[in-house]
Amino acid sequence: MRITIIGYGMAGARLATLLAREHDVTVYGAEPHAAYNRILLSGLLAGAYQETDLALPASNVDLRLGVTAIDVDRVARTVDGEPYDALVLATGSRAIIPPIKGLTCDDGDLHPNVAAFRTLEDCRRILSATGSHPVVLGGGLLGVEAARGLAGRGPVTLVHGAPHLLERQLDPAGGAVLADTLAAMGITVRVDAQAVAYADGVLRLADGTELPADPLVVSCGVRAETTLAESIGLAVGRGVLVDDELRASDPDIYAIGDCAEHRNTVYGLVAPAWEQAAVLAGVLGEVAAARSSGARPGDGSSVRYTGSRLVTRLKAAGIDLAAMGHLDGEENLSFTDPSRGTYARLAITDGRLRGAILIGDNPTVGTITQLFDRRTPVPADRRSLLLGRISAAAAPAETPALMPDAAVVCRCNTVTKGDIVRCGGRTVPQIAERTNATTGCGGCTDAVRGIADWLSTVDPVMEEV
Numbered sequence: 001m002r003i004t005i006i007g008y009g010m011a012g013a014r015l016a017t018l019l020a021r022e023h024d025v026t027v028y029g030a031e032p033h034a035a036y037n038r039i040l041l042s043g044l045l046a047g048a049y050q051e052t053d054l055a056l057p058a059s060n061v062d063l064r065l066g067v068t069a070i071d072v073d074r075v076a077r078t079v080d081g082e083p084y085d086a087l088v089l090a091t092g093s094r095a096i097i098p099p100i101k102g103l104t105c106d107d108g109d110l111h112p113n114v115a116a117f118r119t120l121e122d123c124r125r126i127l128s129a130t131g132s133h134p135v136v137l138g139g140g141l142l143g144v145e146a147a148r149g150l151a152g153r154g155p156v157t158l159v160h161g162a163p164h165l166l167e168r169q170l171d172p173a174g175g176a177v178l179a180d181t182l183a184a185m186g187i188t189v190r191v192d193a194q195a196v197a198y199a200d201g202v203l204r205l206a207d208g209t210e211l212p213a214d215p216l217v218v219s220c221g222v223r224a225e226t227t228l229a230e231s232i233g234l235a236v237g238r239g240v241l242v243d244d245e246l247r248a249s250d251p252d253i254y255a256i257g258d259c260a261e262h263r264n265t266v267y268g269l270v271a272p273a274w275e276q277a278a279v280l281a282g283v284l285g286e287v288a289a290a291r292s293s294g295a296r297p298g299d300g301s302s303v304r305y306t307g308s309r310l311v312t313r314l315k316a317a318g319i320d321l322a323a324m325g326h327l328d329g330e331e332n333l334s335f336t337d338p339s340r341g342t343y344a345r346l347a348i349t350d351g352r353l354r355g356a357i358l359i360g361d362n363p364t365v366g367t368i369t370q371l372f373d374r375r376t377p378v379p380a381d382r383r384s385l386l387l388g389r390i391s392a393a394a395a396p397a398e399t400p401a402l403m404p405d406a407a408v409v410c411r412c413n414t415v416t417k418g419d420i421v422r423c424g425g426r427t428v429p430q431i432a433e434r435t436n437a438t439t440g441c442g443g444c445t446d447a448v449r450g451i452a453d454w455l456s457t458v459d460p461v462m463e464e465v
């Protein structure tokens, strides 16, 4: 089947890899370089990675790099005049640049001292800036990651319009603990601060404060990139509307990743994007099989995407933060230790975890994430869970031997302990190659290494598999 993918980011590249063997695949990528691991850009900013470390696996497809696809004819089913049987939109999201005077020039381009934080090109721009007063505008996840990345080079100011940092993930107490943690790293946090203008390297706030800001990194959220979808008349809400087969309002067009809206949700995260890529590869396999047997495509398709359960982790050096679910439980427990930068909050309903925030050194983060993922009842001794002193008998196991097969180890790729055991690998690179575990944010590498070491001890023969 001829499949055209528009967008060569994290979702498009994963889908291309999954489809390359069975189908005739063409991919359009507006960025001039091969697909890269976008979520490691903050590590690039911090100097923890080189550009080459970000490369995603290449696949044997017809790649059109540096080409923005605009010419789609839904009736003739062509892109740039070339026919497709199925078209996939994986156009991602774009950074929001707020309408603050001076951020952009008359021609609409960003001011030379201003950069967004979305692409490799943005990172190059930030890293090549010569100014010595970096300011990050926007205290969401990426803004905090950017500020942490820049903090290695000297003092940084983080300006945020809301009353506390990460207001979508944290409550005010959690936001305050995070601000203290950042302050200890040389980052001055200004909350409730409305930026009103930028001129001559100075950012002016609504209260009259003038902050030297060079470079100024704008991290004020993202919006699904739906320009093309809208221009060809697809149904679009906050993203391209798709059903459980990731099919848009045209039966031959699909959408995945940041640009897709599924059941009222635009995820903007990589784990759902990769889950959607895997489901869509299955759907397109069935469509191809149906076509070759003469059935109507889509009839009897057995593969479905039903949504993802999200855990947000901040992956900046020296900041441990996990937030999940909703904080409106029947039981609400919290613990703060400002001197150690620790905060934990649990929301429990019907004896199960509805949401949680964990900041700082919290030994039960793995246990709490498993309880949330698997919707298993929380232990009766809530205090131990909150204080990080849960007994092994009461909790889902942290040690590989006792960890259930269904426990998710790599969240970006939804790889369970069972998947790792069954893949036969006994080293991290072998497991990464066979399951993709560790290839997203890399946050699970220690856990995967622990399982690999344990397997090598208890089942070394499997190494030959």
Ligand SMILES: Cc1cc2nc3c(=O)[nH]c(=O)nc-3n(C[C@H](O)[C@H](O)[C@H](O)COP(=O)(O)OP(=O)(O)OC[C@H]3O[C@@H](n4cnc5c(N)ncnc54)[C@H](O)[C@@H]3O)c2cc1C
Pocket (backbone or CB within 6 Å): 006, 007, 008, 009, 010, 011, 012, 013, 028, 029, 030, 031, 038, 039, 040, 041, 042, 067, 068, 069, 070, 090, 091, 092, 093, 117, 118, 119, 142, 225, 228, 256, 257, 258, 259, 268, 269, 270, 271, 273, 313, 315, 441
């Ligand atoms: C700095 C940073 C850190 C992040 N950290 C995390 C994290 O820790 N965890 C997490 O889950 N997520 C994180 N994210 C979000 C994650 O990167 C996205 O969810 C993921 O990249 C979505 O993949 P995508 O393919 O849908 O979109 P993208 O990766 O944005 O790729 C879309 C591609 O499509 C191209 N495109 C758009 N329109 C066209 C067109 N008409 N023709 C051709 N090409 C087109 C774009 O140029 C782009 O290259 C982070 C993002 C950033 C920027």
